[in-house]
Amino acid sequence: MAAAQRWPWHEFSFRGRHYLVNGETGVVHLLDEAAAAAWEVLLDRSTLGPPDCAYTCSIDQGQEPGQSAEQVPDTLVSRFGRAVATEAWQEVCTLVRAVSCSESCSASPSKAQVKPGASPEAGSWAEPEPIRIGTPLKALCLLVAMDCNLACRYCFAAPDWHARGPRRMPLTVACRAIDFLIEASGASRFLQIDFFGGEPTLNLEVVREATAYAQTVARQHDKQVNFTLTTNALIWSDEIADFLNEHHFQVILSLDGRPEVHDRLRRRAGDQPSHALVLRNVTQAVASLVDQNYWVRGTFTRFNLDFASDVEYLVKHGFRQISFEPVVDLPDRPWALQEEDLPRLLAEYERLAELYLEQAAKGDPFEFFHFRLAPPSGPCVARRISGCGAGYQYLAVTPEGELYPCHQFVGRDAYRLGSIFDPDAVQRFSPDGGCTLSERFRRTHAQSKPECRRCWAKLYCGGGCHANADLLAGDIAATLPLFCTLQKKRVELSIALRTEIELMKP
């Protein structure tokens, strides 16, 4: 089946299986050969754009010239035989009607059959009203050290501390930020704090004290705080592991895969390589984390378009929870990904998918962050639409207490959201607090961005990264074709891999 998109449908194939995604609902259908062929016929014959009830219901009533429910296209009959062709044709027509047929459609003789529970409004949905996400603050990224013991060339935080000098967050600022989170979170019970930088282990004492403080204050307010620490693993010890275990941290360990790849851009002071020490420490860290709540996270760049080999390297070293992200940087940087790299990158994701299945078939699976699809209890549509929550649900705090929409925005003056020390800070970040910039973020999501609104992947992607959109297109509401294409490929493969894994089960 050829790759094609006719809103709301998107079709793709993987390993000979045909998938059909409904972009309006996020629902995925698996089509066999006969159904895939029937779908293609339907696409060819539907002259008004995507197949819809205007076409399929007219088939039902024999209104389509030369067609009725019994009159299955000859091309299908000759290829699959009348019985199979008829079944497949009717199932595909029913599928289209079930999604697009409205109560106002008088053509369908079988509405009750295809639409249990639907209301009159369901079929009349056209352009949605603007949606504003009203959830309160529930996560802070504390930049406890705007300083680092590495000098990664693609680092998005480095420009800030190069401009303002390296700084570490005092405990007083960390505690005030935690108070701010507790107060601004309203009725939210589940809160998150990410210790980030720079390199947070350079200010470990503040991480320890702030963690203890957050737990005490959260208990007093009947809330629960989960902690994350993102580290380059250059500093590691049993004491650090004990502390992270005690407080059930999720730990993100940065490692870019093969030595030559990692050392090319992740350099120590004095331009020394870091791979050997980092690999040793990450191995030790993963072995010592009791909850196994970790991700080994790498960045791929134009220098390693064969990044599946780096994931394979990490798998061979025993890591089983891996995230590998495309670098985001200005296009004039030599490591920045370019549009012309896309064919290679898409093929590489497919190679990674095969590695994923190979390991699963051997009974030694690994998790790849962007191939994960939520289990049946996946996010609701509100969550899917709202994306990452930067700017209102999630804020970053600098060592001085300045607020930004997320860690990537730090240092971009236009996005400074004031300070945790502002007398009205808590009020401004309440859902109706009136912070103009925060309000923009609340209203910028997969359902409001013109390019996303009719994208089949919007309910899987959430609308993309605001910080990347601002960096590369100067507008948080922009979409980035290169990154959208990569995201869509990852979504396709996530769906296909989930299916393949299910089918492997006895």
Add this chain to the structure above:
Amino acid sequence: MRGTLETTGKHVVTLGWSILRNEAADWNCDECNTSCQSACKTSCTVASQSCPKGQQERSSKETFYRGRRTKMALA
């Protein structure tokens, strides 16, 4: 029927796990994680987020027809 695949026909199988929860009106639910608190620090996504609430509530019997309710919630 096998695993979490939900069969709706002989030739078209609806994948049950991808179906959206239909309590979309709950815009202020605060139980799930924010994306950037996990491993994706530069290319956030939402499809991998789990829903603590839904783990108990979700019915495996939902069918793709329920997708229509999502439309209503967004309208």
